[in-house]
Amino acid sequence: MTSQTIAQATDDQLxxxxxxxxxxxxxxxxxxxxxxxxxxxxxxxxxxxLVIDAEGSFSGSVSGGCVEGAVISEAAGVIASGEPxxxxxxxxxxxxxxxxxxxxxxxxxxxxxxx
Amino acid sequence: MDPHLLRKLNEARRERKAxxxxxxxxxxxxxxxxxxxxxxxxxxxxxxxxxxxxxxxTVEAEGQRFFLKVHVPSPRMVIIGAVHISQALAPMAxxxxxxxxxxxxxxxxxxxxxxENVDLVADWPEDALKDRPIDAFxxxxxxxxxxxxxxxxxxxxxxxxxxxxxxxxxxxxxxxRVERLTEAGxxxxxxxxxxxxIGLDIGAQSxxxxxxxxxAQVIAALRKPAQxxxx
Numbered sequence: 001m002t003s004q005t006i007a008q009a010t011d012d013q014l015x016x017x018x019x020x021x022x023x024x025x026x027x028x029x030x031x032x033x034x035x036x037x038x039x040x041x042x043x044x045x046x047x048x049x050l051v052i053d054a055e056g057s058f059s060g061s062v063s064g065g066c067v068e069g070a071v072i073s074e075a076a077g078v079i080a081s082g083e084p085x086x087x088x089x090x091x092x093x094x095x096x097x098x099x100x101x102x103x104x105x106x107x108x109x110x111x112x113x114x115x
Numbered sequence: 116m117d118p119h120l121l122r123k124l125n126e127a128r129r130e131r132k133a134x135x136x137x138x139x140x141x142x143x144x145x146x147x148x149x150x151x152x153x154x155x156x157x158x159x160x161x162x163x164x165x166x167x168x169x170x171x172x173t174v175e176a177e178g179q180r181f182f183l184k185v186h187v188p189s190p191r192m193v194i195i196g197a198v199h200i201s202q203a204l205a206p207m208a209x210x211x212x213x214x215x216x217x218x219x220x221x222x223x224x225x226x227x228x229x230x231e232n233v234d235l236v237a238d239w240p241e242d243a244l245k246d247r248p249i250d251a252f253x254x255x256x257x258x259x260x261x262x263x264x265x266x267x268x269x270x271x272x273x274x275x276x277x278x279x280x281x282x283x284x285x286x287x288x289x290x291x292r293v294e295r296l297t298e299a300g301x302x303x304x305x306x307x308x309x310x311x312x313i314g315l316d317i318g319a320q321s322x323x324x325x326x327x328x329x330x331a332q333v334i335a336a337l338r339k340p341a342q343x344x345x346x
Contacts, residue, residue, distance in 0.1 A: 021125050024118055032116050036140075036173055036182045047171030047184050084143040110182060112143055115118045 016049035016060030020114055029054040030114040031075040035062050039090070040105035054079050062109050063089075074111055084112040117145045124186065131188040131250055135162055138182040140173070167340075188252040189214055190278070190337055195240055195268050196259035197224035200283070203326035204256065205233045211330060213254070218243040220264060240268040254279035254333045256313070260288055266295060273305045279336040281310035281329060310336075 013019075016032070023030045033050040035042070043064035050060040050068060052075035062071060067089045078085050090106025120136065124147055127134045133150035137158075148154060154162050157176035161183065165171070169187045173180060192208045194201045197219035208215050216234045219225040225237035236243035248271070249255055255272035257265040260283050269292075272280045284292065289311040296306050314328030315335070 017121065017128075018125055020116075021121055024121070034138075034182065034184065045171075086140070110138070110140065112116050112138075114116045114121060 014059070016051045019059040020049075020051040023051070023053055024114055029079045031078050031111055032114060033062050033071045033075070033087075033109050033111045035107055036110045037108040038105060039107075042105035042107050044107075052079075063107065067107070067109070071109060071111065078111050079113050082113050084110065086110055120145050120147045123147055128186050128188070131252060133166055133185075133187045133252075135165055135186070136184045137162075138184070140180045140182055188250075191216070191247070191250075191253040192333065193218065193244065193249060193253055193255050193268065193272075195219070195255070195257040195265055196283075197221070197226075197230060197235065197237075198258055199322040200258050200325050200329070201256075202229055203323040204329055205230060207326055207330050208333070209233075211334065213333075216243070216247070218268075219259065221259075240264065240271075244268070244271070249275050249277050251276045251278060253277045254281075254336065256281050256329060256333070258283040258313070260284040262292065262295060266292070266299070269309065270296065270299055270301065273301055273308060278340070279310070279333045280308055281313040281332065283313045284311060286312070 020030050020032055031052045033052065035044055035046050035048045038046055043066070044062055048060070048062050050058055050062045050071060052058045052072050054076065056072055056076070058068065058072055061068060070089070071087060074085060074087060087109040088106070089109070124134055124136055127149065135148045137146040137148055138144070148162055150166050153159070158174070158181065161174040161176055165183045165185045169185055171184045173182050190213050192213040192215045194204060194215065194217045197217050201217050205215050205217050216236060217225070217230055218236045218238065218240050220237065220239045222237050225235055227235065249268065253272070255268055255277045257269055259265050265282060269280060269282060282289065282292065293306055310332055313332070314325055315332045317328050319325045319328040
């Protein structure tokens with residue numbers, strides 16, 4: 001029973017949307033990034049979340065670590081403006097190659113502010 | 116994302132309720148749809164399908180593009196009876212992604228040595244399930260064929276709409292079980308949901324093979340429900 005309870009607690013600790021809610025309740029400004037479309041071999045499935053605060057702290061993932069940096073740097077702008085943004089990364093994209101989606105896939109990420 | 120809806124969504128997830136967060140990709144507006152909420156038209160069909168498959172994705176409906184994020188609780192398996200079959204079934208089901216609990220009040224059976232790394236409760240099902248009652252995302256596998264132990268969880272699983280209810284026992288044993296459950300007030304349709312004899316008919320003989328037959332039947336009930344959209 002205890003192992004289950006611990007597993008549940010750990011899940012809650014790491015679950016990006018639970019994290020987003022906690023940060024929000026702490027008064028932090030938060031953006032949520034979501035993988036909404038993938039083509040080819042994408043590292044994280046559709047629906048994966050990354051949450052970012054105004055200081056650049058983050059939790060979760062939208063790729064195996066290759067495009068998180070780019071998403072995080074876009075988050076500040078989205079938090080400031082409140083305007084959601086569609087981001088796309090893939091091998092065909094010069095920027096994406098630089099940020100390193102080396103798996104050869106292409107992903108579309110929707111970035112929005114909470115609130 | 117609407118902060119109020121984010122809180123409502125997380126609350127639903129903590130309560131193990133299925134929900135979809137709908138985002139209009141043109142203006143970023145959200146809507147939270149709980150399973151069973153009526154939604155009309157193309158969007159309603161897409162939502163129904165998303166709940167059934169558990170898959171998130173973008174949808175074109177009513178001339179707009181939406182993103183549907185599906186939140187479905189992880190499936191649980193409750194095994195009543197710390198018997199030989201359960202020793203094989205518990206690790207297999209865990210490997211397949213189920214959150215497994217084995218329950219048996221008979222302390223000779225329910226020993227940690229027999230169930231290493233398994234969530235094992237040596238108590239009556241009524242008590243062992245207090246902290247996590249059977250719900251629609253639970254498979255109930257009753258394998259003691261002792262009515263004193265099996266009947267309560269079987270009745271509870273049928274009443275709460277567990278996605279799978281299976282019970283071990285010969286046809287004779289099951290016929291007597293049907294009589295008892297009928298006396299307990301369950302209708303024919305509910306009782307018919309019990310998979311008995313338990314497991315897919317693959318000619319399984321050993322406890323390990325029977326465990327495979329049961330797990331395959333549970334997965335089929337989860338991924339290929341007989342009557343899609345029934346609930």
